[in-house]
Amino acid sequence: MTIVLYYSPGSCSLAPHIVLNEIGEPFELRKFATAELANYSAEYLAVNPKGRVPALATDRGILTETTAMLVFIEQTFPQARLAPLADPFRFAQAQAFNSYLCATLHVAHSHRMRGARWANEAASFADMQRKVPESVAECFGLIEKRMLAGPWVMGEAYTICDPYLFTMAQWMEADGVDPARFPKVRDHRQRMSERPQVRAAIAEELN
Amino acid sequence: MTIVLYYSPGSCSLAPHIVLNEIGEPFELRKFATAELANYSAEYLAVNPKGRVPALATDRGILTETTAMLVFIEQTFPQARLAPLADPFRFAQAQAFNSYLCATLHVAHSHRMRGARWANEAASFADMQRKVPESVAECFGLIEKRMLAGPWVMGEAYTICDPYLFTMAQWMEADGVDPARFPKVRDHRQRMSERPQVRAAIAEELN
Numbered sequence: 439m440t441i442v443l444y445y446s447p448g449s450c451s452l453a454p455h456i457v458l459n460e461i462g463e464p465f466e467l468r469k470f471a472t473a474e475l476a477n478y479s480a481e482y483l484a485v486n487p488k489g490r491v492p493a494l495a496t497d498r499g500i501l502t503e504t505t506a507m508l509v510f511i512e513q514t515f516p517q518a519r520l521a522p523l524a525d526p527f528r529f530a531q532a533q534a535f536n537s538y539l540c541a542t543l544h545v546a547h548s549h550r551m552r553g554a555r556w557a558n559e560a561a562s563f564a565d566m567q568r569k570v571p572e573s574v575a576e577c578f579g580l581i582e583k584r585m586l587a588g589p590w591v592m593g594e595a596y597t598i599c600d601p602y603l604f605t606m607a608q609w610m611e612a613d614g615v616d617p618a619r620f621p622k623v624r625d626h627r628q629r630m631s632e633r634p635q636v637r638a639a640i641a642e643e644l645n
Numbered sequence: 646m647t648i649v650l651y652y653s654p655g656s657c658s659l660a661p662h663i664v665l666n667e668i669g670e671p672f673e674l675r676k677f678a679t680a681e682l683a684n685y686s687a688e689y690l691a692v693n694p695k696g697r698v699p700a701l702a703t704d705r706g707i708l709t710e711t712t713a714m715l716v717f718i719e720q721t722f723p724q725a726r727l728a729p730l731a732d733p734f735r736f737a738q739a740q741a742f743n744s745y746l747c748a749t750l751h752v753a754h755s756h757r758m759r760g761a762r763w764a765n766e767a768a769s770f771a772d773m774q775r776k777v778p779e780s781v782a783e784c785f786g787l788i789e790k791r792m793l794a795g796p797w798v799m800g801e802a803y804t805i806c807d808p809y810l811f812t813m814a815q816w817m818e819a820d821g822v823d824p825a826r827f828p829k830v831r832d833h834r835q836r837m838s839e840r841p842q843v844r845a846a847i848a849e850e851l852n
Contacts, residue, residue: 487791498734505712506740513733526720527705533713541710541748549763556756557776562769569764584694
């Protein structure tokens with residue numbers, strides 16, 4: 439299986455990047471910096487008509503959507519045991535965690551700089567930006583109290599949920615949220631940042 | 646397996662409701678009308694601390710998040726063959742479709758009446774409401790052109806993606822989007838509305 443990951447530095451593409459590093463099979467990285475408008479070329483839109491990252495090129499075609507991609511990587515390389523696929527309830531819990539990150543936490547965060555997706559006026563964008571510290575903190579509050587079992591998201595087993603949570607926890611300071619308010623999330627972030635595969639992914643994205 | 650679906654009429658809980666009807670195993674419905682503030686009781690928040698629908702009570706605990714729940718129902722009752730679980734790429738395509746509905750289309754739609762999640766000012770809510778016809782139509786445009794294979798979302802096989810698309814297509818008129826602009830989506834909606842399991846789900850939610 440030839441795999442190419444299209445990523446943008448600092449974006450949620452870091453999650454599949456870390457998971458691919460954990461798997462240890464060869465893959466190729468291609469940068470598509472979403473901040474640079476010149477990148478919204480016909481070439482990239484042919485890869486992903488949504489104009490977003492991540493996108494994953496595989497032998498069978500392109501995949502988009504982080505949550506789908508994380509499960510695909512795990513199912514393709516099951517030896518790494520990064521998701522409890524054989525247990526429908528546990529697998530659903532892992533998927534629900536990732537879905538919450540994708541559809542609630544990431545969406546709250548995106549109102550800081552992507553307001554034009556949902557409104558037109560500068561005053562609305564400013565209002566949205568003021569709300570981000572509160573709406574993002576509310577998500578981390580729920581994760582802290584109800585969702586993060588510890589030491590990893592699902593408990594003793596490290597899964598595809600961990601790199602995804604780590605990726606979004608990296609945005610806390612920029613979103614105006616004090617990590618000290620969420621000690622379990624902070625400790626998880628620290629634990630993640632010590633993994634060689636995570637350090638390697640971050641270093642690779644800085645190149 | 647004893648299954649209880651917590652639903653709110655007209656919400657995205659219609660998708661797992663239809664899938665449960667398609668499976669044909671007994672389950673219980675419990676109404677939690679999200680429009681009624683009195684329903685945000687300690688009792689319901691104990692079921693789902695997010696205060697959202699759907700929630701699914703199972704023998705092993707509560708599950709939330711529509712996309713996770715749809716796969717759980719399919720994995721628990723695989724005889725209905727409602728997702729290509731054994732084929733990682735096809736499964737990822739189905740999951741990516743559902744993720745797009747959950748994290749992009751549903752989010753665009755929610756800006757019509759849930760603006761307080763992401764802003765504080767009445768003027769921002771009005772601005773968001775004006776944008777909904779455009780942002781929701783953009784999603785349906787992508788679904789129409791690139792994602793809906795036909796006759797069903799994934800092609801010849803009816804899957805968990807179909808009730809989910811149908812549920813959101815039901816919101817088009819209220820979102821200010823003319824269904825005639827998207828003939829494949831419109832035909833899919835018609836095809837869905839002719840299924841006895843879909844008619845039954847809609848009738849059950851009106852009780």
